[in-house]
């Protein structure tokens with residue numbers, strides 16, 4: 001699936017595209033990428049994404065300069081804080097950010113913990129104004145059997161969730177009464193916060209590659225903030241006459257995503273609803289390990305890319321996690337940096353592994369390959385070392401024999 005980030009004048013875009021392709025063949029790109037490995041399986045999946053980025057750099061003659069920085073439980077252990085100032089500084093001075101995962105079990109069941117890994121991510125979102133989280137959801141026919149949904153409902157599923165990321169209940173005032181018997185989290189949205197993500201979602205919806213339908217998911221029958229979302233979206237809609245707008249309550253949307261996911265094209269929603277429905281939607285693909293995401297900063301000149309899965313601590317260090325979510329996040333990063341051809345090659349490589357059943361344990365618990373083997377295969381494909389056919393015996397040697 002393809003996800004263009006740049007919102008540019010259409011005529012110019014077409015006009016310039018050929019020129020850009022010609023220039024890109026000769027122009028060497030030099031980009032700085034901030035890398036936050038994070039917790040659990042974060043470092044190992046990130047490593048494979050970087051391996052693929054290195055193969056891209058070599059193949060196309062680019063140079064990527066990686067700047068490693070800390071966040072999450074890893075940062076708490078090393079510095080006492082989940083997001084050191086240095087990390088914000090490095091991110092702000094980079095062209096893009098590649099992030100692994102966050103979270104550690106030692107904080108999960110301790111509601112009184114004063115410092116939590118997740119605070120690092122929330123603070124980073126706010127500090128960099130990463131206001132739009134974009135999560136594409138699509139299916140692979142070779143993996144239909146893994147999805148809890150019926151195959152007939154999976155064919156042609158291709159939608160993108162636009163989740164607002166810096167407002168709503170996540171960032172509202174939080175309070176617990178002194179006697180500890182009452183707690184509250186405020187949910188607030190401003191018109192400006194809704195407008196900026198709504199415009200972005202509408203822009204995507206009207207792209208030639210999309211089906212020109214936008215569904216606003218809210219709870220306007222109950223919540224005042226949802227009523228503001230509807231009002232703002234209704235006002236903006238006439239600026240995008242080719243896009244059909246639909247409104248759906250979040251409880252209904254949660255059901256429809258499972259019952260009839262192909263009806264969706266672009267889903268626009270607020271922070272908390274987006275968090276919930278994007279995890280729900282991820283099971284459609286067959287494995288949470290496959291899905292990438294991008295979080296765009298205000299102004300469009302910085303973005304963070306991460307797989308949607310969590311830190312999966314049980315798998316950490318075992319070389320069994322699926323690196324594809326992270327590798328596809330790297331593909332989104334390339335596209336964001338205007339390297340479309342490079343991004344396509346990475347996606348082709350990923351499709352090639354899935355079609356040939358070179359998959360990790362989450363996809364095939366018996367005949368599986370290791371995280372590092374999948375990363376190696378994908379980077380070899382990118383480097384042109386795998387031409388059409390492949391010596392499967394060599395790869396078979398790297399297949400797990402643990403049943």
Ligand code: IPM
Pocket residue numbers: 102118121122275
């Ligand atoms: C996500 C995660 C985060 C969120 C957590 C780790 C704070 O679930 O990116 O979806 O709730 O936004």
Ligand code: MG
Pocket residue numbers: 275276279
């Ligand atoms: Mg989530």
